[in-house]
Amino acid sequence: MLKRYSLLWRLALVLVVVAVTTMVAGTRITGVLRDDAQRLNQQAIAIMQGYAAAAEQAWLTGGQAGVDQWLADMRSREAGDIAVISATDQSLSSVPLTEQERAGLRFQRGVDSRMSFRYGKKMPYLGVPFPVAPEQGSLLMQLPPRLRPGTYWPWVENLLLVGMPTLSAFLLGGLLFWRARVPLKALQAQVLGFKDDTQARVTGPLATRGDEFGELARSFNHMAEQVSGMLDTQRQLLNDMSHELRTPLSRLSVALESDMSEAELRQRVDQELHHMRTLVDDTLALGWQDTDTGTSGLESLSLTALWDMIVENAAFESGWDKRRFPCALPDDALVYGNLNVLAQVFENLVRNAIRHSPEQGTVQLLGQWEEGTWHLQVVDQGPGVPDDKLDRIFAPFVRLDAARADRSGFGLGLSIARRAVERLGGELWAHNGTPGLCVHLRLPAPPLV
Missing domain, CATH: 3.30.565.10 (Histidine kinase-like ATPase, C-terminal domain)
Known part of the structure; x- marks a missing residue:
């Protein structure tokens, strides 16, 4: 079975390999790009760390009042919750943490963490320690929407889902077309050459291949041998019949020029016509055998x-x-x-x-x-x-x-x-x-x- 349909199994194997390779490569590429899309870029990290440094400076120089002043200034610049908390998770401003801020405190992420795409329009909370004295506190802040990573991800994801299989299909189609075109062009050249040269045959690796292309080449060679043999036989039969017909025709010419009686001449003509009719019938019967398969009426x-x-x-x-x-x-x-x-x-x-x-x-x-x-x-x-x-x-x-x-x-x-x-x-x-x-x-x- 495998040997009989070797081309089919080769194509099936190629399709399986390409499909698996596309899936594996697509999964890995998607994973890498998704991980990159979920992380803050260096500019966003620098901004968040700069806010943490400014909050630390306000606490160290102005205490609670300094923090209040800094928070008021920040809330006029950035949307979302902003709080400065101590190492014991208490507010360093004069306003205690709200329930929403405490919930954000429990699920806060670092600037190096991946940001989930499931937040929707609600931005995640980031905890950024004070850069100089992290033991004294940190900045708890909802990520500004303008810094949110992966805003391009839905487009990239759709492109990967459609583009990777499409690219693989084009590459596979091109490969299969090239692999099929080479033997077909070689076979076409021999078929076109056969009309001018009946000795044209498919030779070389194509004739010895073990797949369907090889079978096609060998079938063409077999057909060409039969057609060539039939043409040679018919030419030979025509030449031989022409030669054989000369003898009775020559005898008829001699009889017509002789002094034979009418009865004798009629007898001679009838005899020679019988010979020629037999010759033509037998020759036609032999010629028809080259075109008749002989498989009907068995x-x-x-x-x-x-x-x-x-x-x-x-x-x-x-x-x-x-x-x-x-x-x-x-x-x-x-x-x-x-x-x-x-x-x-x-x-x-x-x-x-x-x-x-x-x-x-x-x-x-x-x-x-x-x-x-x-x-x-x-x-x-x-x-x-x-x-x-x-x-x-x-x-x-x-x-x-x-x-x-x-x-x-x-x-x-x-x-x-x-x-x-x-x-x-x-x-x-x-x-x-x-x-x-x-x-x-x-x-x-x-x-x-």
């Missing part, structure tokens, strides 16, 4: 029933007795394929065997079960084929006259048969028997239900 087929049908037609065409086509297969032998395709395959093999069999020869069908397939053999009693040319007999337009004395046919039957079997997922090959030629077929059995 079904379970009885080999004995199929052989009986082939024997019926072959006996009628050749005049052979049906007993010269023995079958050594069990009645329950089944293969999985297309009836018309397999019928054409066996017809070609049987016709080829009959054509090269001696008088009173036989053509028999043998076979055995081999791990989900049927291994079949069509065996004749003809002269066979030289061992070094056994594979050539399956090439189009190949006729081994030295091995087969009969010159009829165009050498397409075995080629058509092999391609048809391969399209069905099987194999076809040959070897020499004693005597005759033995053509092997390996065909898939029906899938288990």
Whole structure:
């Protein structure tokens, strides 16, 4: 599963890493900025310490009256509660502490402490010791609104909540786009080059990657091989057919220029037209096999029933007795394929065997079960084929006259048969028997239900 969808899991891993990194980085950055936003800046600290120094000076020089005068002056300058208290938390002015000031005394903060954002419009109380004689008292004062830290924090917090994920998404999108664009551009270049050069293939690291891009590259190479092979085959077929057509056309030209009677000329024209029609039909059948996948109309087929049908037609065409086509297969032998395709395959093999069999020869069908397939053999009693040319007999337009004395046919039957079997997922090959030629077929059995 992981290997099959490696790109998916890589992308998922990247997304998880980016998401976790964004969360961790966002949390830490937010924490640092939040802590900084909750603390007084140096200017505010200096102002508060200056007020504490002025309160100390008023106490030391004027006592209670001096403190009263200083408080009156301060209340005209700053909003909020202001008090000067002793070390025992008693007012050093002539006015005792109010309940609100005593509550503020209990929750006072130092100038270096963090200020909570939960106070709202109510400012926190700060306790600032006398700078020279802190044992004599301190200043208790509500923080002036103008000195309140973090007034910009709501904007910064919203920016962090939206900006960090947005930035991560853009960076991730850019990275993924770049990583995907490089192999896609390489593949695009090969696809565009294929129209001018059918040998163009995807090579290098892209073709060996283990992810979906690698699979796509290999699929393109496979498709290119098939298309290139199909084009080469069709060109070769066209050239070979053109060459083969010259012979009957030349004979027709000679016949037309000769002194043959009309009846003889008609017979010759009919014979040559039959040869040319057979050549064209077989060539088209071979050409269509390159474009047909052969996977339509698949079904379970009885080999004995199929052989009986082939024997019926072959006996009628050749005049052979049906007993010269023995079958050594069990009645329950089944293969999985297309009836018309397999019928054409066996017809070609049987016709080829009959054509090269001696008088009173036989053509028999043998076979055995081999791990989900049927291994079949069509065996004749003809002269066979030289061992070094056994594979050539399956090439189009190949006729081994030295091995087969009969010159009829165009050498397409075995080629058509092999391609048809391969399209069905099987194999076809040959070897020499004693005597005759033995053509092997390996065909898939029906899938288990």
